[in-house]
Amino acid sequence: MLTMRQGIRPLGPADLDAFLELTSGDPVVNVFADYRARTTSLEPRWLGGEVWGRWVGGDLVAACHVGANLVPIAATEEDARAFAERALTRGRTVSTLVGPAAPVRAFWDTVAASWGRPREQRWVQPHMVLAGPPAVEPDGLVRRSTRADFDDLYPACVAMYTEEVGVSPEIGGGGELYRARVLQLISRGWSFVRFEEGRLVFKAEVACASPYAAQIQGVFVVPDRRGEGLATRGMAAVADIVRREIAPAVSLYVNDWNAPAKAAYERVGFRQTATFATVMF
Structure with missing residues (x-):
């Protein structure tokens, strides 16, 4: 039986449906997490890492992809701080922390003193979406x-x-x-x-x-x-x-x-x- 700290435990194939329901709350922002889940079925051997889930009252409320990239998923700032406290128990294993700015900031503020100086921090990266036809003529040579x-x-x-x-x-x-x-x-x-x-x-x-x-x-x-x-x-x-x-x-x-x-x-x-x-x- 996996023990949970702050309601957090690693997810596996049995959690796939709950995870995909979580990412469906904002499927465009969460496309990386959705893709990784569908291609690996949340099997750690295929993930090359883990996906942590945070559970409240039996419901999956947030997650965190922990591989080469660490990505908070559907996470509030409180969720992100909880994931960061778990990350502190194992040390930094990732090369990049990326995702929606508010949870990334909350996570970083929690681990910064222990994870050392980053090579670069980029705090404002507009996330942009096109959901209809392009507004200009496509290049026919592409x-x-x-x-x-x-x-x-x-x-x-x-x-x-x-x-x-x-x-x-x-x-x-x-x-x-x-x-x-x-x-x-x-x-x-x-x-x-x-x-x-x-x-x-x-x-x-x-x-x-x-x-x-x-x-x-x-x-x-x-x-x-x-x-x-x-x-x-x-x-x-x-x-x-x-x-x-x-x-x-x-x-x-x-x-x-x-x-x-x-x-x-x-x-x-x-x-x-x-x-x-x-x-x-």
């Missing part, structure tokens, strides 16, 4: 990538990641794992590119998807072609394909200081529905 595109696509993925996160995904011998991730996205049909005269100029990927939403990541335009509208029409094309073939709503989150990207998404028709925050180690 398509799904193929294995034949890999040699051109992979350097763009590394460049985007390094620019966005601040460190290369290949650091510490991570290149092989990152290459596998890029190939996985290609094989799923979740990677999109635009080539011009044989040169890749735009790319984006679906990070995760559920029956309700898909989350876009890795939007990148080569530096010398920025400001020409490639991101706007490219994202319109990606959103159009995703909504027709993967999920009815398309979401993403963007750093508040990235005004050109936010403006491009707004031109496509994305609208802010929440604010995310990220703490990176």
Whole structure:
């Protein structure tokens, strides 16, 4: 029998239905958690970590994904502090704390003194959603990538990641794992590119998807072609394909200081529905 502290215990396959009911309260914001649950059935061996649930009166009221990313799910600030107290009993095992800003802040305030100085903190990241047709004409040259595109696509993925996160995904011998991730996205049909005269100029990927939403990541335009509208029409094309073939709503989150990207998404028709925050180690 698993014991619970503050009503918290690790979830497993028997809790899948309750967990999916929890995420359905805001299925777009919770798309990452929904995706992880559906693809792993909450089996720890497939999760590569755990999902903690907080129970009150027999009901699952909040959860927390604890893998490479720690993500509060449907959590109030009180829930987040309770999850943080549990996390303090085992030390930091995650590389990123991310999710809706209020519970992320509450969690971080609880563990900050023990977890050490983070590499970066981003407290205002607009979470944006497009649930209808794009407001601009999609770029007809944007398509799904193929294995034949890999040699051109992979350097763009590394460049985007390094620019966005601040460190290369290949650091510490991570290149092989990152290459596998890029190939996985290609094989799923979740990677999109635009080539011009044989040169890749735009790319984006679906990070995760559920029956309700898909989350876009890795939007990148080569530096010398920025400001020409490639991101706007490219994202319109990606959103159009995703909504027709993967999920009815398309979401993403963007750093508040990235005004050109936010403006491009707004031109496509994305609208802010929440604010995310990220703490990176």
